[in-house]
Amino acid sequence: MTAADADAADPDSTDAADDPIAAMEAATFEAFVGEVAQFRDTVVAPNVSRWESEKRMAPEALREASEIGLLAMEVPTALGGLGMSFAQKCRITEVLSAVSMPFAFSLVNTGNVAARVAQRGTERHRELYLADLMAGRRFGSTALTEPGAGSDFANIATTATPVDGRWRLDGAKAWITNAAHSDVIFCYAQTEPGSRGRGIALFLIDGTRPGFERLPPYELAGGHLIGTGGFRLDGYVAEADDLLSPAGEAFIAALSSVNGARTYVAAMCCAMVEATLASAVRYGAEREAFGKPVIAHQGLAWKLAGVQNRLEAARLLTGRAIEAVTESLRTGDATGAILPAAHAKKFATETAEADIATCIQAMGAEGLRSDHPGGHHLVGARIANYVDGSTEIQTDRIARSLRQLYA
Incomplete structure (x- = not known):
């Protein structure tokens, strides 16, 4: 989960590249709902108990979900997504959650990251990450919570220090949805220690690059399909354009x-x-x-x-x-x-x-x-x-x- 007790997590972008409240045409959407229900009943329902007993995410099922566009619900159609409205996205999460809320929550988190890369990322980010996110070749997370900061989001201690036109990130994140497999991550960090919310900025980080260390997924009472875990950043270098939202x-x-x-x-x-x-x-x-x-x-x-x-x-x-x-x-x-x-x-x-x-x-x-x-x-x-x-x-x-x- 994005946070065990976070006050904020997984922000949905409000500045879409096209109309932010555009929606899939009604008849097309209703047909798609039927497709999603069939996917749920044939792929998720027969396997959810086994996945839970194995205490793991189900990346293979997320990849299969991508084949009908479920990882690209809010990505604009011009960029290869489905162009759904927020209300339509909620309806789809209901359809999936009727069988497994943890699976639906994992799926929607990668979808959120794909939508934000499409809407807020640079052309370089879209070229590097968008197609892979929409196809389930890579998974996404939003990293806010830390071992010592959950509901008190302004108290995060992960630091971002400017170095020669780039940023060095250091710190640890905890209780992150999809952390077991994600490597395209929206990470909140403090640029001015002691300034609380005024200094917090948002970066896109790539978990395949040096300085990123994935930690083992958490052993929980249940809900392992969410892939909850954490990671450490030790000298991770973010490019200048990886700063998506500046301090404050x-x-x-x-x-x-x-x-x-x-x-x-x-x-x-x-x-x-x-x-x-x-x-x-x-x-x-x-x-x-x-x-x-x-x-x-x-x-x-x-x-x-x-x-x-x-x-x-x-x-x-x-x-x-x-x-x-x-x-x-x-x-x-x-x-x-x-x-x-x-x-x-x-x-x-x-x-x-x-x-x-x-x-x-x-x-x-x-x-x-x-x-x-x-x-x-x-x-x-x-x-x-x-x-x-x-x-x-x-x-x-x-x-x-x-x-x-x-x-």
Whole structure:
């Protein structure tokens, strides 16, 4: 994951090379959704339990996903991508997360990097990295969190020092999505130690170059498909044009554009709850107890009705956040999306974990079997409570608005 408890991660660019809210044509998109569902059901679903037991990312499946364009969703069509809108991207992450949120999260992180190379990189960057990212020959990460800095992003200690027209980077990054395999990385570093956000800049770094050391992936309770790990930079030299956002500008952009990431995480949670609820209802309709289907017992049916009720609320909050993020992409002003994204992520992540557990409980011990989705989704929901700003960070964001809204 990009951060175990980061306040910001995986920023979505707001200055696309073409119309930032352009979208794939509706009929074409609906056909593509069907293609994605087929890929999910034939490639991801049969293998997700094995990948998890092997405790690894699935680069071979990500490469197969690239064949239908899933690593290039927001890359402009002129550069070989699908040219999707943010709302369409959220829909695709839902389709994939119905089977595996960790797989979807890994995929979307490489896609984010591909989109930002297309939109923010130089022509040299596009020539070096874009085709490989879109084809799954290379994978992407955004590196913000460090061993001693998560939610307090301004406290990062990785340094960037100007040397003869280039930059020397030194430091360590931790809790990075796709770190097990990524080598095209957007890395935040401090150019003026002690200046906090004012000195933070954003660099594109290449993990195949000297000075980059990949660390072993983390052993986690689950969710290994995200490829969480870290790396060290020791005398890594970045070219002058590898500085993508200068000091101060990068910090503001990261804190504002993280709204998009929080919103698609909320969408992922909705998909996990819906998939687990559907599994529980099907099981309850088939299994009998005391002379009637389990679902006919009021105690169980009312619990699952509560899950469905909260799922509807989560979807409405997520839809509101999608609209706010889309508007922020149109105007270039992210402030209006901060609260909707925080509300969506807080509610969706908190309710997902509890409601998935309720659905598992409704199936009895059967709900623990790996051929049902609940266990994998329960881990995904726990991960969702940390990535792109922890639940506590969302609560703090909302709390800060109270006096402005009501006092």
